[in-house]
Amino acid sequence: MARLIGTAGHVDHGKTSLIKALTGIDADRLPEEKARGMTIDLGFAYVELPGIGRASIVDVPGHERFLTNMIVGALGVDVALLCVKAADSVMPQTREHLQILLLLPVERLIVALTFADLADDETLQIAKDEVQELLDATRFAGAPVVPVSAPTGDGVAELKDALAQALRETSAAEEGPWYLPIDRAFVLKGQGIVVTGPLMRGAVRAGDEVSVQPGDLRARVRSIQHHGEPTEIAEAGRRTALVLSGIKPERVRRGMIAGEPGTVFETLRFDARVEWVAACKHGSRVRVSLGAEEVIGRAFLNAQDRDLVQLRLESPVGCATFQPLILRHYSPPHVIAGGRVTVPLAAPRRFRDAPQASVDSSNRADSVLALLSADARGRSVAEVAQQAGLSHSAAAEALQRLASEGQAINLSGAWIASHQLTAAGEAIVLALQRMHAAAPSQSSHPRDRVLKAAGLDWKGASLDRSLALLSQAGKVEVLGANLRLPGYRVQMNPHQRQLLDRVEGALSASVASPPSPSEIALAERLPLQAVEAAIKLGLEAGEIVRIDKDMYLTQEALRKIQDSIVAAFGDRSFAAAEFRDLLGTSRKFAIPWLEYLDRIRFTLRVGDKRVVRGRNSEE
Template structure:
């Protein structure tokens, strides 16, 4: 199934088009049919010539119902934008288009309706010229009449081409179903409807609603009972719930989202929006509309800017970073797009859509002290370089340490291996911690010469770490852990060599299998005699002449190689270990001698250690 929103300023003509196209009545209310004015969200669906099924969420076109329009378009990946041939481009057309562009809708179809009442050519030309300036510039255009049926075959074919371009959602993604209707059915209980953009819902599944568990008792899709639904889909869920759901609430996978009232965002001004951000706005996402306080970070209040054409592409100013304090918590991911609207402004005096807001952080820290806001903005700018996609690395650059479950709840699965347990760390920060720990242990030894070493808890406090296990994971030669204390260096190893090995350990923390070259070893003060002493003391592992790693690196390498498809080549091993051929070849030969790997021919090896 595919889901498309029908937007635009036309109400009676738009509803007539949907009715003729599907044979279903999208205007559910008696008042809507009497006035010829869409007030609430309407739903209809039809099969296309290809056999694909497309569902329509028919949204109001009148300026008074912009909030309802946004509730219908928020979860939908594409739009059918309707303009009346006898009226042409209207202020509400502009506002709907600005809303769609700000929400990031990039796939759509332009439909000029009422072709039986006027020549659709002028309206088509004006609408295509406006769409050419924004995200829907590639939208195909069709002229139709909902009353006579003229052009409907062409429209169905165009819809087929549109749905063929829609991205395939991830069925394993965490569920976030924004509720657009909620009601009670006698004998069944609470029923909610919404558009499922991705993920999977099964009858019997437990979801969460505002942190409270709810169970799916039964489910329908397009008025037919189903036991399972995969996004994109229109669904109606019969819930077993103590909560009272309503439009704007969301059903989510437990642990799959971060419920938050505080978010740091990058503001992207809407086309035509001018002036500074007001102090209070309404934030829209999915079917939710939540009032929020706006605090600019990093300097003056945000100013609006027009879109510009750069190398043939329409681009927008990157925008400023602000903090939003929401009046109620929402389930969000880093990377979500919010729409910021001024509900007090009318569409005649100026667009009420102020900006888009790309969520950078759903767990921002408190701002304390002079200059904290400006520093926070600079930190987020550095973590999310221009042109780079927001990912787990961006979040770790900001938060430094995060558990895997927190990373996933923030919207990004970890890309690398944990540093300890389920903890993931920013590589640069983790390398710095190793250096700081060595310095702290030496300082403690100098200040407390009669103590056998630095207590792990004291080291945790000095480093500001949340878990003692993180401290022990940082202990590596020349440091050692003895009876809950960290001691500096193996017995008999000279202090200068200990410090040189510590600096080498810091180098290897980010890339544990990328052994330094001779020049770097010399810079660290590790000549042949110092290297021999460190190897004898167990502070370093000699793989081959001039190739040294930290103790245990061979076993760690075997664990990585065991995860490769067997057998593997030197090139595959080099890539998996993130090292050079200069190191990979002698390291593999060392593993062969240790019985951890075995050659099977001139080019391939297998890992011999089970369970790694």
């Protein structure tokens, strides 16, 4: 259950005094705040609520000059406590703070009409009506409005009941790897560096390894506290203090982010999905509030998806997938949008480029499958973990589960959706059909050309694995670096068939000393170019084999020679001279013959002799 409450409201509308009435804790901790009677930075407290237990409260400043700090406090809030002074009713910062709350994943809102003891019944009713009118057009319509007086305590009990009910109505804490935006960092003597902030997702335990970004720092959780009390585990939805070991204190500051390794990232460019409340031009300079950090950058829009924005930053920031954010104009710094990070390490894109695949926090299994489906080249476990906001082990587990369900396939480290392989197979078949039709006398085609024609960008080991799977499925035949449709045979016209028969006849007439192409051309009274074309066609059709340069033989003759070797030598070894004598040929032809038989693994050379090890047909 979420247990993080945050105040909001106009300056001097009684936020800090109301927190003290609720908790007994003065959230103004800075001397300047006490001297000026104004909240400047975030204040923290906790309150015991009926049926809930201890809940965290973040007090934010109301003055417009400190809006950045208000945003920091609001970014982790589950239930907002909007304070409206009864006598003043709705004021400018009331509206601005409400707008920010609406842009963030704040689930519930309670309105406290503060200083109710100083307003008569008519004034209270007017304030109620104006607040309800303000909320009517928002998702907070119908939110409880509770008159309360901090000095007298009137309404405090009713306000606690309303807050407890709101917390009960919030959804379960977000699952997944944990992360914590750091809003305070200080050294605890004898312990180490302490970082505090709202735990936004998952759970962290004492002893866990920690990644701190930006800077790619590593540490370990030495101990955990909630409001000064030690605990072994902290869960999302609470203010949490982590004592870290193994890291230099001077390298940690407010605005960084701590989290499970592999799920928080240092980035200068990320994609986010936002809700716009004001116009923003492509490439505009903006202020980006992310966790407790505000960084300057530029907003680049997308022609295909107006709610998608790419933020390119002037300095690195740490972030996590699905982390909430607020955008403001650079000057004047008015709020223009709010949303969540979708791709922490986004590839650069132009205005009209297709959006990069991202994930949906509501359904992680479908999101991982969607990531795989978006790229037929495949994604590694690390890439899935990065874009899905999962730990490496969680991403690997999700992929294995998808594989067991037949929805994903591992292609030598590159994971793709099963339907992608099916679609790729269909594209390859279609490409081969077109290529065979365009060149019927060519038995196979280079796989690079086939993949290009099919619109596929496969490379390396994943290419080999995918083609092997398609071959097993009977979609294609893989012939070294070439591909063809299963069972495809070269198509010849009558003239080509007649010419090839003449060339094969000439080769078969002298198996022991096969004629070269030029000798065939002379004997058959054919142009050399025609003989070479016929031989090439015979090679493609699998009717002719190439023994050596200008030395060819028909497949039928090859089989006869293999049979003769088996009959003559059986299992015993034989020398080159014995083979020469068997064929009745010269060394000029015998040696290329033997080297060819070694290449096709019909014979095995052992020293100066050879043995038969198996028949190989080059069909």
